[in-house]
Amino acid sequence: MRASSATRTPLPTSRGALLLEQLGQLEQSQWWSVDQLRDYQFKQIRRLLRHAWETAPFYRERLTAAGYATGGSFDGTAWLRLPLLTRRDIQSAGDAIHSNNAPAKLGRVTAIQTSGTTGEPVTVRRTEADALLWEALTLRDHAWHRRDFKGRLAVIRDSVDRELGEPPEGSVFDNWGPPVSEVAVTGAAGVLKPTDIETQALWLAGFNPDYLLTYPTNLRALARHFAVSGERLSNLRGVRTLSETMPADLRELCREVWGVPLHDMYSCKELGYLALQCPEDEKRYHVMAETVLVEILDDQGRPCAPGEIGRVVVTSLHNYATPLIRYELGDYAEAGLPCACGRGLPTIERVLGRTRNLLVLPDGRRRWASISFKQYPEIRMVRQHQLIQHSLNDIEACLRIDAPLTATQEARLREIILESLGHPFRLTLTYFRNEIPRGPGGKFEEFISRIAN
Numbered sequence: 001m002r003a004s005s006a007t008r009t010p011l012p013t014s015r016g017a018l019l020l021e022q023l024g025q026l027e028q029s030q031w032w033s034v035d036q037l038r039d040y041q042f043k044q045i046r047r048l049l050r051h052a053w054e055t056a057p058f059y060r061e062r063l064t065a066a067g068y069a070t071g072g073s074f075d076g077t078a079w080l081r082l083p084l085l086t087r088r089d090i091q092s093a094g095d096a097i098h099s100n101n102a103p104a105k106l107g108r109v110t111a112i113q114t115s116g117t118t119g120e121p122v123t124v125r126r127t128e129a130d131a132l133l134w135e136a137l138t139l140r141d142h143a144w145h146r147r148d149f150k151g152r153l154a155v156i157r158d159s160v161d162r163e164l165g166e167p168p169e170g171s172v173f174d175n176w177g178p179p180v181s182e183v184a185v186t187g188a189a190g191v192l193k194p195t196d197i198e199t200q201a202l203w204l205a206g207f208n209p210d211y212l213l214t215y216p217t218n219l220r221a222l223a224r225h226f227a228v229s230g231e232r233l234s235n236l237r238g239v240r241t242l243s244e245t246m247p248a249d250l251r252e253l254c255r256e257v258w259g260v261p262l263h264d265m266y267s268c269k270e271l272g273y274l275a276l277q278c279p280e281d282e283k284r285y286h287v288m289a290e291t292v293l294v295e296i297l298d299d300q301g302r303p304c305a306p307g308e309i310g311r312v313v314v315t316s317l318h319n320y321a322t323p324l325i326r327y328e329l330g331d332y333a334e335a336g337l338p339c340a341c342g343r344g345l346p347t348i349e350r351v352l353g354r355t356r357n358l359l360v361l362p363d364g365r366r367r368w369a370s371i372s373f374k375q376y377p378e379i380r381m382v383r384q385h386q387l388i389q390h391s392l393n394d395i396e397a398c399l400r401i402d403a404p405l406t407a408t409q410e411a412r413l414r415e416i417i418l419e420s421l422g423h424p425f426r427l428t429l430t431y432f433r434n435e436i437p438r439g440p441g442g443k444f445e446e447f448i449s450r451i452a453n
């Protein structure tokens with residue numbers, strides 16, 4: 001590969017100024033060519049590998065076994081030979097996965113714990129410099145989607161702080177909080193823990209937000225509620241979703257019900273933002289290539305061509321506290337074509353969800369299982385649904401409904417579910433009058449497989 005002229009200056013000292021400087025650099029680098037970005041990434045990777053080999057015992061062993069030698073040549077082919085890192089690897093490595101000498105200039109080291117959707121808790125450390133980049137990417141998302149910071153922001157999500165957002169009042173602040181409040185004067189922000197939809201709707205109507213941030217499944221339930229009740233959110237200008245796979249029909253539902261666009265973000269707790277929605281093409285995500293290398297790999301470990309679906313493997317380019325090198329997230333995604341907007345940032349067409357969300361057919365094939373109830377108006381009373389695959393032949397459909405279904409509706413429902421699953425499974429229907437319980441870590445999965453993946 002040719003030498004890159006692309007460089008980014010080190011992080012300066014006062015936070016707001018630092019963030020704006022980082023944002024300014026991101027504004028430039030988004031227009032770099034594909035080759036420039038790739039060169040920049042591999043320059044960072046060579047530094048990271050050296051650091052990991054020198055300061056993290058787990059990586060010294062693993063990289064040496066893969067034929068890595070400091071100072072030696074290292075190219076894209078050698079990279080593809082490096083084994084993938086799993087959550088189980090991180091768990092069993094213990095402290096050996098962390099660097100024993102993270103550079104002091106990158107700031108204080110803090111730990112993040114996450115159980116992910118696989119329910120396997122891991123601890124990852126990061127530096128202040130990482131945290132800053134993460135926040136700069138938040139600002140990039142706001143800039144791309146031209147949000148007006150003077151608007152009122154409503155956030156409905158679980159919070160680390162148990163006291164925060166307790167229903168029915170929630171918590172209200174006079175600004176959006178960091179990072180936006182560090183660079184701009186903002187409107188008020190309200191935070192509410194996910195609770196029953198009626199309480200959420202009341203809270204939203206009272207708060208009257210310009211923007212709403214929540215999980216896709218929660219957003220869908222809210223949109224359905226507002227569609228049925230006819231209540232309005234007169235100031236609403238946009239919604240943002242995070243943390244779960246966004247179903248394809250949700251965007252349209254938001255347009256129908258509220259007349260607003262939906263912007264989805266692809267992130268994980270360990271690395272922060274992986275990809276953000278293109279400002280000019282809502283069907284496409286741009287990878288945050290300045291901070292993360294995202295690989296989409298087929299079953300043989302080869303990079304997927306545009307249009308192909310594969311496993312998502314990520315490398316954090318700047319985490320010198322816990323190097324995450326070729327880390328397998330458990331998500332699947334479809335590799336995308338270069339975007340017509342002109343940004344060189346690689347694209348993802350869609351994120352398909354977690355490994356355990358794949359349906360296993362009795363013949364062993366796995367496929368993404370998703371059911372859209374929207375096209376079937378006769379069963380619109382299903383407020384929330386979850387499918388659980390208990391065995392190769394058994395599926396349980398958990399359905400939140402307001403009133404019992406008639407025999408005809410139930411028969412129709414069975415038909416729709418089996419049709420979308422593409423196989424005549426034994427199907428059990430379980431009804432809930434309230435919220436279907438969430439899994440560990442507060443995430444809600446629309447499809448759970450109890451079969452080991």
Ligand SMILES: [Zn+2]
Pocket residue numbers: 278279280281284286339340341342343
């Ligand atoms: Zn684009």
